[in-house]
Amino acid sequence: MKKIAIVDNSYTARFLIKKELLKLSSEIEFIEAHDGSAAYGIIKDQKFVPDLIILSLKLQKMNGITLLKKAVKNNLICSIPVIIIAENGEKRFSDLLRNCRLLGVISKPVSSEDIKAVTGEIQWN
Amino acid sequence: MELRGYSNKEIVDIILSALEGVLGRLCGMRIVAVEDAEDFDVGQRFYVETLTPISGVVFYEFALETKKTIIEKVFDDKWDNIGRVMKDDCFLEISSIITEKMISKVVRRDEPVKTGFPMIVFDEYEDELEVSTGDLFRFDFRMGEYPLSVILCIRSQEMAG
Numbered sequence: 001m002k003k004i005a006i007v008d009n010s011y012t013a014r015f016l017i018k019k020e021l022l023k024l025s026s027e028i029e030f031i032e033a034h035d036g037s038a039a040y041g042i043i044k045d046q047k048f049v050p051d052l053i054i055l056s057l058k059l060q061k062m063n064g065i066t067l068l069k070k071a072v073k074n075n076l077i078c079s080i081p082v083i084i085i086a087e088n089g090e091k092r093f094s095d096l097l098r099n100c101r102l103l104g105v106i107s108k109p110v111s112s113e114d115i116k117a118v119t120g121e122i123q124w125n
Numbered sequence: 126m127e128l129r130g131y132s133n134k135e136i137v138d139i140i141l142s143a144l145e146g147v148l149g150r151l152c153g154m155r156i157v158a159v160e161d162a163e164d165f166d167v168g169q170r171f172y173v174e175t176l177t178p179i180s181g182v183v184f185y186e187f188a189l190e191t192k193k194t195i196i197e198k199v200f201d202d203k204w205d206n207i208g209r210v211m212k213d214d215c216f217l218e219i220s221s222i223i224t225e226k227m228i229s230k231v232v233r234r235d236e237p238v239k240t241g242f243p244m245i246v247f248d249e250y251e252d253e254l255e256v257s258t259g260d261l262f263r264f265d266f267r268m269g270e271y272p273l274s275v276i277l278c279i280r281s282q283e284m285a286g
Contacts, residue, residue, distance in 0.1 A: 011211060058221075
C-alpha cells in the first residue's frame with residue numbers, strides 16, 4: 001500500500017489528482033492537506049510518512065516553496081519524493097532540486113501519464 | 126485589445142488553447158471560438174486577478190448547461206448530487222488553471238506567472254470591480270453546444286512582446 005500526501009487548496013484539484021493516481025494503482029492510502037500550514041503539520045507530525053508528496057505551490061497560509069524550504073531546513077522531507085504542481089518555470093526550482101528529492105514539475109489538470117512520467121523510480125502496479 | 130504584440134486572433138487562439146487544455150481535457154469535448162454569440166444566463170461569474178508579468182483580471186461566465194456538463198464530467202456524478210460548495214470550488218479551480226495556462230503562453234519559458242486566488246463575483250461588488258478594472262474585452266466560446274465567455278481586462282504588462 002503506497003502512502004501519498006496531496007497538498008492543494010482545492011477539493012476539486014485533490015479529487016482529480018486522486019482519480020488519476022488510482023488509474024496507476026488501486027492500493028493507495030491518501031492523506032490530504034488544504035493549505036501549507038496543514039501540510040507542514042502532517043510532515044512534522046510524522047505519523048503518516050508518505051512515499052510521495054504531490055504539492056501545489058499556490059497554497060493559502062504557507063505557500064509550497066516556503067513549506068518545502070522549511071521542511072528541508074528541519075530535515076523532515078529530504079528522503080521523500082516530491083512532485084510540484086506549477087504551470088511554468090521549472091528552472092525556478094533548481095535550488096530546491098539540490099536539497100530534496102524533487103521528481104519533477106507537472107501542470108494542472110494533472111494526468112496519470114504526467115505522474116508516471118516523473119515517477120520513473122516508483123513501481124505503481 | 127491592448128495586449129502588446131498580439132493580434133485579436135492570437136489572443137483568441139491563446140484563450141482557446143488554454144480552454145482546450147483544461148475543459149477540453151477534463152470534459153472530453155471540443156471547444157470553438159464563436160463570433161456574435163447570443164446572450165445567455167450567467168448566474169455567478171468567477172474571476173482571477175493576474176499579477177505578474179501581466180496585471181489584469183480574467184472573468185469567466187458559464188451558462189447553466191455548461192456548468193452542469195463540466196461538473197458532471199469532473200466528478201462523474203449528477204449535478205443534483207454535488208453540493209454547492211463543491212460546485213463553486215470546481216469553477217474556481219478551473220478558472221484558476223485556465224488563467225495560469227493563458228498567461229504562461231504569453232511569457233517566456235520559466236518566467237514566473239503569478240495570479241491571485243480565484244474568486245466569485247458577488248452582485249454587490251460587481252459594479253465596483255468593473256469600474257476598478259477599466260475596459261473589458263469579451264471572447265465567446267462553445268464547449269460542444271454549451272456557451273461560455275472569457276472577459277479580459279489588462280491593466281499593464283511587463284514582458285517582452
